[in-house]
Amino acid sequence: xxxxxxxxxxxxxxxxxxxxxxxxxxxxxxxxxxxxxxxxxxxxxxxxxxxxxxxxxxxxxxxxxxxxxxxxxxxxxxxxxxxxxxxxxxxxxxxxxxxxxxxxxxxxxxxxxxxxxxxxxxxxxxxxxxxxxxxxxxxxxxxxxxxxxxxxxxxxxxxxxxxxxxxxxxxxxxxxxxxxxxxxxxxxxxxxxxxxxxxxxxxxxxxxxxxxxxx
Numbered sequence: 001x002x003x004x005x006x007x008x009x010x011x012x013x014x015x016x017x018x019x020x021x022x023x024x025x026x027x028x029x030x031x032x033x034x035x036x037x038x039x040x041x042x043x044x045x046x047x048x049x050x051x052x053x054x055x056x057x058x059x060x061x062x063x064x065x066x067x068x069x070x071x072x073x074x075x076x077x078x079x080x081x082x083x084x085x086x087x088x089x090x091x092x093x094x095x096x097x098x099x100x101x102x103x104x105x106x107x108x109x110x111x112x113x114x115x116x117x118x119x120x121x122x123x124x125x126x127x128x129x130x131x132x133x134x135x136x137x138x139x140x141x142x143x144x145x146x147x148x149x150x151x152x153x154x155x156x157x158x159x160x161x162x163x164x165x166x167x168x169x170x171x172x173x174x175x176x177x178x179x180x181x182x183x184x185x186x187x188x189x190x191x192x193x194x195x196x197x198x199x200x201x202x203x204x205x206x207x208x209x210x211x212x213x214x215x
Contacts, residue, residue: 004150008060012143015052030110032093039110042117042128042182043089046135047082053139054079057146057164066155074167081172081179088183120189127185131178138167138175 023029029045030038054075061069110116117132118124142165149163167175 002151004064004152005060005147007063008056008147008150011059012052012056015056019048019052032090034107035109037109039108040113040116041089042132043086045117046131046179047086049135049139050078050082053142054164057142060146060150061160061163064150064154064160067157067160069160069164072161072164072166074172075164077172078167078175081176085179085183089186092183092186120186125185127178127181131182134175134178138171141165 019028027038029040029048031041031044033039054071058069058071108121111119115124118128120128145165146163149159149165154160154163
């Protein structure tokens with residue numbers, strides 16, 4: 001680690017520590033839940049992840065003292081995807097909280113950070129695993145590119161504006177599709193409460209019969 005890279009890691013740790021403190025005190029990264037131990041929300045964790053990375057990068061570039069960097073379009077889209085995912089998840093949760101005939105997955109006690117962000121009401125599932133890995137991989141790549149660009153030789157405004165890397169369009173589409181899949185499947189996570197569904201249905205003769213067995 002060089003002297004010019006040191007500020008990035010300092011800001012990264014400071015921002016991470018601040019968010020961890022606020023989460024422990026106020027539940028910043030947790031779902032809106034009636035559980036005593038509220039579960040972690042992947043949507044909020046994702047937004048915090050990219051906020052920490054991009055703000056640490058911005059402050060580290062400012063520390064070079066050669067100008068204020070201009071965010072490129074892909075960086076703004078990254079933040080937009082994270083914010084939209086968090087907003088969509090919040091809207092879905094608030095909508096489900098108005099229903100009295102379903103069991104809310106977020107009201108189940110948290111089982112720990114990794115299990116919470118990888119799980120819905122039935123346990124870990126593939127679409128959450130996929131979006132977590134994609135965001136982790138692109139985040140690590142983003143950090144490595146910023147660290148490589150923080151050099152004493154980078155003094156021009158053009159060089160400063162290129163320290164934060166630009167993601168290709170297809171990569172942004174990939175992250176957008178992954179986030180969209182998470183939001184779409186989140187609408188199916190909460191299940192009808194026991195007893196809210198009838199256990200009998202009329203048969204064709206007009207008599208009441210048992211529900212057909214599910215295959």
